Amino acid sequence: MHDIRAIRENPAAFDAALARRGLSGLSSQILALDEARRAKILAAETAQAEQNRASKDVGAARARGDDAEFERLRALVAQTKADIARLTEEAAAEDAALRDLLMTIPNLPLADVPDGADEAGNVELRRWGSPRAFDFAPKEHYDIAGVKPGMDFAMAAKLSGARFVVLRGAVIRVHRALAQFMLDTHVNDHGLTETWTPVLVKEEAMYGTNQLPKFAEDSYQTTNGWWLIPTSEVTLTNMAAGEVLEEAALPIRMTAHTQCFRSEAGSAGRDTAGMLRQHQFEKVEMVSITTPGTSLAEHDRMTGCAEAILQKLGLPYRVMVLCTGDMGFGATKTHDLEVWLPGQDTYREISSVSVCGDFQARRMNARFKAPGGKPEFVHTLNGSGLAVGRCLIAVLENGQQADGSVELPAALHPYLGGRTRISADGALV
């Protein structure tokens, strides 16, 4: 959420930054609401102050036994009561109107974010590794002979419908190994604190990390009002909600491996084959809570943590900076990691690392303070480290052999009891 004071002080800068995201001239609307709101607050508070004074006089009149004055004042206050109720309600409504508007306005892009309308405007920062040369036509993951027995979409459809999968045997073993490997790497090499969180959360948590109010249709809600997290960014980041953290405790670096649930509304027809886009998937997430002065360096660090996973697995990838038109709602800057998928002959997103500045912190009221200092909003960052299912796809497609077997990355061997490949008939050997 945006700082209304900042908009008040420099509406032109606010509009200019939002224009880069294709939103124009919002400041005048916001400032009009803000003025209306402040006028109502002033009116309501003035009325309330008068009543408070009168109420004290009532008490004083009674204390000295002045019954006539007591009754007179009592009637007077009773009379103005309705007015105060009305004014207070109006003030609250104005306040809510402004807040509702501010909650739906995306974060401002940093100056070095490239302009662009959609993903075509993203800029490649660097590449790592080179796609393997195949002497046969590489298949998509779900068509690889050794994978087929362990990846059952028909069974999942029977249980749950489209965009689910049942995994068995060697395939799920590799999937599990990947998650373990990612967590161990983040904990041992990158110093993140492993965390386990609920996947059902209150509505306010979803507001804190800006899934709500704008993107309600992307997530699932239970009948009693919980939301299923679309990413553990929600739980990890909201741990800071309402807190005033000691500056010395920052940065807080967390990682969690959780189920994620997404309705994928609006992606009908996209990536319908295979397990690239599912309603339920696993992700190892990274979240950092930092000070304003350190968040940009943290962004690069976090990107590096995600890259390290791909490098250790020997998976070729490229790092993109998302342009203004492709960035997520809460981000000021985002790096996407795109892994090479030979079956699709293209790079596909496997991680997204964003720095949100104080945008989420303001929504959550997450602050820190230096000793003797005033509380300030923290900066929040989140990134996938990595999407486990997509990483599985990458490992399978990049390791596939002409005979339908799959060679697995050396980094995973210790997690597979020393086994190194999936045979063409689907066994882990």
Place this chain on the structure above:
RNA sequence: GGAGAGGUGGCAGAGUGGUCGAAUGCGGCGGUCUCGAAAACCGUUGUCGGUGUGAGCCGACCCAGGGUUCGAAUCCCUGUCUCUCCGCCA
């Protein structure tokens, strides 16, 4: 799921209708004393919003939301969380 108890300032803990934003203690900060420190003593010490150049003034907040009342931390209702006991359970 059932029964009971309880949620007050950084912490502990008073306060059961009227200058209560809230006693007291601890902690924090400033000072006196001291070569320095401790102890002792004195003073001070919440957050958010509105308004004002400013000192300041005003409003809100004693888990949350409603209600009663001229007036609520205090009374009533609902929700929520914590604790104890029982039941059930991976």
